[in-house]
Amino acid sequence: MIDVRRILVLRAVVTSGSVTAAAAHLGYTPSAVSQQVAVLEKEVGMVLLERVGRGVRPTAAGRLLTQHSAIISQDIAEAERALADLRDGRTGKLAIRYFTSVGPTLVAPALTRLRREHPGVRIDLKLIEPDPLPEVERGDADLAIVVGPRDHNRQGLRLVHLLDDEYLVALPAGHPFAGQRVLDLADLAGESWVGSEPPGPCLDVMLQACAAAGFSPDFAARSEDYATAQGFVAAGLGVALIPRLxxxxxxxxxxxxxxxxxxxxxxxxxxxxxxxxxxxxxxTLLQALAEASRQPA
Structure with a gap:
């Protein structure tokens, strides 16, 4: 396979007319330039330069490679510009994965800032329940908002803490405990419960807290969204733990x-x-998410 870098060295020699001038332009020694050309001649199996007086001129093969080197240089320049646009956020696409309750409070305001500062970036936004982290691990997403992975040392991943979202207990308005400002979790051990979380890390948080308080909740009804869970609580089916968000x-x-x-x-x-x-x-998106997480819900 031909080394592109050696073709560009050849082009410098041909356009400058001598090995010495090409070396000065490239910042190499003349012997290093001559070595690169010699290796390239071995790669293509043809003589590329011939001596003319104190300089050199390309052979037919040398002219052919030099013509193609102009195309290669243009492609490299275009690639560099495209990479710079991607790096600086002028173009590209961001694939974002999130779960329901962070949509209005974190994702929406963060995307407002992202669109303002990087209008050329396309956004691929998708709701993934209950755990969008594997999307980032597989390379299918650029960013996912996740609930505390048990293993924080995921190879190749960076986890940026946004906020700690505490759970509140939802009680029917006429419940005997409704007049108290704060409840011990153990006080709810004998209650009927309404499930508010699908299987996954959020449900694990709730079940682990109940286990630490000495009981396992007795679910009279299950829901996988907070609005429905509140409806079941209002109907008197039980109590529920719901995160503040x-x-x-x-x-x-x-x-x-x-x-x-x-x-x-x-x-x-x-x-x-x-x-x-x-x-x-x-x-910018990470900064905007951090900013949104500091705003009161």
């Missing part, structure tokens, strides 16, 4: 109270590949 739209007939001992919390991260995190548009 999941109760931005509060339903009538439901009261929300803090819980403790322990306080269930899900930790939310943005996950990106280490190799991509320097891209300007992706860096």
């Amino acid at each position: 999941g109760v931005t739209d509060r339903r009538g007939g439901v009261v929300l109270r803090a819980v403790r001992r322990p306080e269930p919390v899900r930790t939310i991260y943005a996950a990106v590949r280490e190799s991509d995190s320097a891209q300007s548009a992706l860096s």
Whole structure:
């Protein structure tokens, strides 16, 4: 296979008319330039330069390669410009994966800033439940918003902490505990429960907190979205744990109270590949997500 770099050295020799002039232009020694041309001649199996007085001129094979080198140089320049545009966030595409409750509070405001600062970047936005992290690991997505992976040392991934989202207990408005501001989680051990989470890391957080309080919740009804769970609670089917980001739209007939001992919390991260995190548009998106996470829900 012909080495493109040696073709470009040959072009410098042909356009300058001598090995010495080409060496000065390239910042090489004349002997290094002569070596590169000699190796290239071995690669193609043909003589590429012939001496004329104190200089050199290309043979037919040398002229042919020099003509193609102009095309190669143009392609390399175009590739460099395209890479610079991608690096600086003027072009390209960002594939973003998220889960439902971070959509309105984190993703939407972050995308507003991304579109303003990088209008040439296309956005591929997709809802993935319950765990979008594998999309980033496979290279199918550039960024995923995830709930605290158990293994934080994922090779090749960078996890950026966004916020800790505490769970609240949703009670029917007429519940005996509705008048208390804070409840011990163990106080709810004998209640009927409404499931608010699909299987996955968020449900694990809730079940682990209940286990730490000494009980396993008795589910009378299950839902995989927070609005439906609140509806079931309002109907008196049970109590539910719902993260604060999941109760931005509060339903009538439901009261929300803090819980403790322990306080269930899900930790939310943005996950990106280490190799991509320097891209300007992706860096802007990470900054915008961090900014949105600091705003009150």
